[in-house]
Amino acid sequence: MSALEYPPPASLRAAALDGFAAGYGDSVLELDRAVAAAPGPAGLIDLTHGDTRAFEPPASAAADLVAAVRDNDEAYTAYRGSESLRRRLAPRLAALLGRPVDPAAELIVTPGTQGGLFAALSSLIGPGDVVALPDPDYFMSERIVAYLGARAVRLALDVAPDGRLSLAERVLAQAADARLLLFSHPNNPTGGVYAPDTVAALADWVADGDRLCIVDQLYCRQLFEGAEFTQLGALPGMAQRTVTLVGPSKTESMSGYRVGVAVAPGPVIDTMERVLAMASLRTTAYAQQALRHWLDGDGDWIAGRAAEHQALRDPLVALLRGIPGVSVASPLGSSYVFPDVAGTAWSSARGHGSRRGDALAIALKAGGVLINPGYQFGSGAATRFRINFSQDAERLWEACARIERVLRGS
């Protein structure tokens, strides 16, 4: 084969995830490309991510960034991030996570929570390892696991209509070989929050099996009425087994700054730092300083933001449930909902064959709405799609009207 065919290495071919999508016969990357290439009208409403103008970042973020650029005294930080920033953040993270955090040893500033996820997985698993991963969960997680030569065992989640998540013991038993548990909490894409006894059972499973755990808590500050959120790393003995990822990309609308943090045992942070140094040296130095006031007495601001999203969630869930054949759990946190359209006129017109996942995304795009198709998140979600409802309300209701038109087949 000529070098000019540019064959990607096997690791990247694995990350195309043919196995992951085996349920309907195509690789996730090919499905993604088909959706991206499909036609959509002008005025497409993009629900794949939040609208950072409808929900703006806190004013301190821009002010701190501008000051950092002007002062220009930390263009080069330690690879693990600015020492002064880590000292500021450690006590605030300790309060959030309910455990002590050593700013020198146990904390790294990452290029978003994605950068933390990549560095953590790269530091803990390699070829042949098995990773326990709920189904559904964040769409990049299984790609990275496959890229690293490891294999994900998917654990079917029980999602109650009120957004409480649980995992049956017999499901967990399927992943007995796993050396790592990886999950998002609140769950991406359902917005579900794990029941406290499920988190306790997961902690026991991790400890009893001498396992480690990565928990992606990107959305742990955006919780709704009735959510009982358990900090995994705060449970007895779990700090030494847990990498916790947090960041301001979602609730604080700061995705454009590409900053986040990971809290983990010292040796894991050391290894993550080596990965980060290879991948991009360090998190953008000036943008790191946009975290200077993050988590700093902003409880009221966060409560307000959560309330604004709860006020969108309730009519959104009602609207979706009003479409014949649609079912959806009401999220207890995050800005996500993950409706199932299996019973709709649209779905029944397509029978029960394969490729309904990309067909759904393509049909909704043709109808004027961009969503994340369910196949990205797990093997049993072909008739689902994810909405990020952190949007301007009028646009969100217009999007819902468009979705309803497509799903009613009218």
Added chain:
Amino acid sequence: MSALEYPPPASLRAAALDGFAAGYGDSVLELDRAVAAAPGPAGLIDLTHGDTRAFEPPASAAADLVAAVRDNDEAYTAYRGSESLRRRLAPRLAALLGRPVDPAAELIVTPGTQGGLFAALSSLIGPGDVVALPDPDYFMSERIVAYLGARAVRLALDVAPDGRLSLAERVLAQAADARLLLFSHPNNPTGGVYAPDTVAALADWVADGDRLCIVDQLYCRQLFEGAEFTQLGALPGMAQRTVTLVGPSKTESMSGYRVGVAVAPGPVIDTMERVLAMASLRTTAYAQQALRHWLDGDGDWIAGRAAEHQALRDPLVALLRGIPGVSVASPLGSSYVFPDVAGTAWSSARGHGSRRGDALAIALKAGGVLINPGYQFGSGAATRFRINFSQDAERLWEACARIERVLRGS
């Protein structure tokens, strides 16, 4: 082994590069740790990177970043970078690199040139591959090659006193198995520029052997009088075989923004984008816009900056050559010099055994100057060290006085 020993995967153990440093019996990471832990006085002068306050970024960079944060209309860009930015940059990059650049297919915005290097290597090589890499060259290159399971064959460079670099044909023949050539140009750490006939010979070697090439041209805009810089990707047939990395982190002092670009064949950019998406989703969106005026009619500004560095280079080289037993090539580009102290009083007092590399770095640190020890850059450089001379002149001359005191053994 308990999970609580946190064993890093084999890929990361390989990247500790025991093999690389086999010449003196320690892993590079262990040597680096020894240097980091060694005592240094207050007022240590750090010559491991440029001083972005002595040489400030162009004013447009901060202004463009601030506008991007204020306008907040591109918090989420394509993973390969803002479409509007790529359209702006493509013709400017085409002019710089002497070849056409398609903004949609052949260009990706990366988290610094480091992010481009990691994504390019991850896209082109895998376990068992052989990479031809000059000796000395950028210290992260062999680490990433080893991390990916590939093996570097180091090619001894000929460095003329005037900074012209050449590679003997018999040296290149040692890397016959290589499927990829990777090199920095101007060379990091020597500041050398490859003779035009050497670049032509490298291009022939790449094409004749159906190889690919990654050329890190981070410093290609900071060239001194007499430098004849050949753009590898502009040579006939080479655009389809070359990944060119460029960025504003050095000459433009914009390392704190963590932005760069890669120009490569379309399929390679597609693969690099997949790596970038896994590693950190995208380059910091707001910081991308700091490139809005990069390469935009700034010829005079660049010429001035190169002249300022040439004015530092000449007395620096003279000072170093004035220390008995020190030899050094005068760089033709970059802000680096790479002196050899093999003949100094300091070195002869240490005999000719192993570990002189870290001993040198530790001695200089004790004397008040932080440098990059030569062992980081290649197997034959234990008695060398790298200086970045993009510094305030007074601090640089004070650093030279301290270096001289250590090397004279006084």
